[in-house]
Amino acid sequence: MSFENIRERILDAYKKIEAGETSPFSWDVRGSAQALREELSPNPDRDELIDDARAVNALSGIVGAQGREIEFMASSSILNPFLLEKAVQNMDLEKLGEALWRSMSPSVDLQQAMTDALIAASTWSPTKKRITWSKHQIKELPKTRVKKEEDFAKKVDEIVEELRQASDHGEVDYVQFIRKGNALERAYLISFAVTDGRVLLDVDPLSGKVTIRPSPRRVRTNVSMVLSLEELLNERRKSSN
Amino acid sequence: MSEEKAQIEEKVKKASQLLFLRRHRNPGVSEWELKKVLGSDYRAIIKVLNEKLDSLGLTVKEVMHEGKPRFLITIKGKPSFDLEPSLGWMRIDSLAALAMALAFITAHGGRAPPTEVESFLEGKFARSRVRALIEAFLRDGYLEVGKGGAYEVGWRSKAEIDLAELARRIISSEPRSAFSENLSQPS
Numbered sequence: 001m002s003f004e005n006i007r008e009r010i011l012d013a014y015k016k017i018e019a020g021e022t023s024p025f026s027w028d029v030r031g032s033a034q035a036l037r038e039e040l041s042p043n044p045d046r047d048e049l050i051d052d053a054r055a056v057n058a059l060s061g062i063v064g065a066q067g068r069e070i071e072f073m074a075s076s077s078i079l080n081p082f083l084l085e086k087a088v089q090n091m092d093l094e095k096l097g098e099a100l101w102r103s104m105s106p107s108v109d110l111q112q113a114m115t116d117a118l119i120a121a122s123t124w125s126p127t128k129k130r131i132t133w134s135k136h137q138i139k140e141l142p143k144t145r146v147k148k149e150e151d152f153a154k155k156v157d158e159i160v161e162e163l164r165q166a167s168d169h170g171e172v173d174y175v176q177f178i179r180k181g182n183a184l185e186r187a188y189l190i191s192f193a194v195t196d197g198r199v200l201l202d203v204d205p206l207s208g209k210v211t212i213r214p215s216p217r218r219v220r221t222n223v224s225m226v227l228s229l230e231e232l233l234n235e236r237r238k239s240s241n
Numbered sequence: 242m243s244e245e246k247a248q249i250e251e252k253v254k255k256a257s258q259l260l261f262l263r264r265h266r267n268p269g270v271s272e273w274e275l276k277k278v279l280g281s282d283y284r285a286i287i288k289v290l291n292e293k294l295d296s297l298g299l300t301v302k303e304v305m306h307e308g309k310p311r312f313l314i315t316i317k318g319k320p321s322f323d324l325e326p327s328l329g330w331m332r333i334d335s336l337a338a339l340a341m342a343l344a345f346i347t348a349h350g351g352r353a354p355p356t357e358v359e360s361f362l363e364g365k366f367a368r369s370r371v372r373a374l375i376e377a378f379l380r381d382g383y384l385e386v387g388k389g390g391a392y393e394v395g396w397r398s399k400a401e402i403d404l405a406e407l408a409r410r411i412i413s414s415e416p417r418s419a420f421s422e423n424l425s426q427p428s
Contacts, residue, residue: 018389020352072351072394080412081348087411088344089364095414096337101326103407105315107400108299109263 006035007055014058017065024065033059152192159189160198164214174201174210252279252286253293260290260301260314267382267397269313271306287312304400306382315401330377338362338374339383343394344411346384347404352391 010032016022036055041048088096166172178186190212193199200215255278259270275283291301300317303310326333345361346353355375362371375392378384382397394404 015389018387018391020349020354020357020387020389020391023350069350072347081350084344084408084412085348085361087414088341088361091411091414093334093337093365096340096411097326097333097335099410099414100336100340100343100402100407101328102319103404103410104328104402105300105302105317105319106328107268107302107397108261108314108316109268110261 006032006039007051010036010055010058010062014061017062024062024069027062029059029062029066156189156192156196156198159186160193160214163190163193163199163212167213171202171211171213174212177212249286249289253290255279256283256286256290257293260312266380267306267311269304269306269311269400272310272312275312302400304396306396311396313400329381334366335374335377338366338371339378339398340407340411341365342375342378342384342392343398343402343404343407346392346394347408352387352389352393355386355390355392358392 013027017024040052163172178190190199194201198215200213202211259278279286287301294300298317299314301312302315303312326336341362342358345358359371359375382395385393385395387393
């Protein structure tokens with residue numbers, strides 16, 4: 001076998017091992033290293049040295065893959081891979097799902113619409129079908145700082161009080177009310193006041209008009225309502241002109 | 242309360258907000274984000290947070306993601322037996338598919354060619370469903386594509402799943418055949 005052939009075969013074996021097609025233990029690393037040493041000419045040129053270095057690098061990669069496999073098999077305590085594969089084939093889906101469920105510690109997190117995400121979402125266009133994220137809009141939490149709970153509560157208190165004065169015990173048009181300032185921020189604050197039961201929200205089934213009014217007593221509630229994106233964008237354009 | 246203690250309490254609050262609120266596609270936060278908000282002593286803050294979470298049955302786990310440490314909160318131990326097995330978008334059959342993929346990769350030493358993993362799953366699922374499931378597992382970090390193109394156990398599986406326990410549960414559910422008896426008994 002020629003020297004080029006040995007190097008090519010080592011590189012090919014390394015590729016197959018990295019692709020998971022062959023076990024790293026199927027390759028004779030010691031024998032290949034010996035063959036490379038014996039075949040290298042006494043005065044190798046630059047290209048030959050580069051090719052030799054590539055082959056040696058591939059051999060070290062194979063040794064690395066052997067180490068990773070030993071570490072993986074030791075940490076997963078697999079004594080008989082064949083039996084594991086066979087057992088999976090014989091199990092029904094429900095038992096497999098339950099086996100996984102009882103072997104896991106799921107991650108825990110909260111998913112909440114953040115102001116930045118709401119601003120970005122408002123740029124969604126039905127024709128472009130994409131959200132325009134700008135650097136200004138995507139503020140990392142460390143940059144914006146976590147908003148203090150009392151600051152946010154104070155803002156909700158202020159907007160509820162403003163609504164109380166504006167309504168004078170009656171109803172107020174929702175869209176007109178939120179347009180009096182930063183519409184997105186005001187809508188965001190009102191949504192919390194509604195959830196908290198401090199503001200009542202009504203949607204007229206015929207006209208679709210949305211009205212809000214202060215609640216005489218706090219009743220926690222969940223209200224789902226659909227706001228037309230086109231309408232809101234039109235409102236935004238009108239208010240910016 | 243001393244000023245130093247108050248500062249630590251403030252940092253623990255920030256750490257919990259960072260770890261609990263998901264702001265990216267993947268759960269958890271990277272090391273640089275924690276360093277930026279909590280300072281270089283972020284590990285000490287995480288340790289204090291971990292002690293507080295312990296009483297709630299939660300823990301902070303560190304896992305390598307794209308070669309860098311990532312921190313996320315997980316349930317400590319296993320979920321309650323009474324809970325119905327489901328995880329986010331994954332219901333029992335999707336969990337079963339993930340169990341199959343992970344068991345196959347585990348049995349092959351931690352990596353396996355995509356075609357072989359997909360073909361193994363096609364033993365129990367339709368081809369189109371296998372494609373969709375594998376894509377979702379890759380997207381959520383439960384599986385990863387290694388540098389040689391092989392499927393590997395993903396960073397999220399390493400954080401959330403006890404592979405040894407999964408293998409033990411699967412093998413112990415197998416009815417003992419004459420073949421497996423012979424394997425386990427010395428001749």
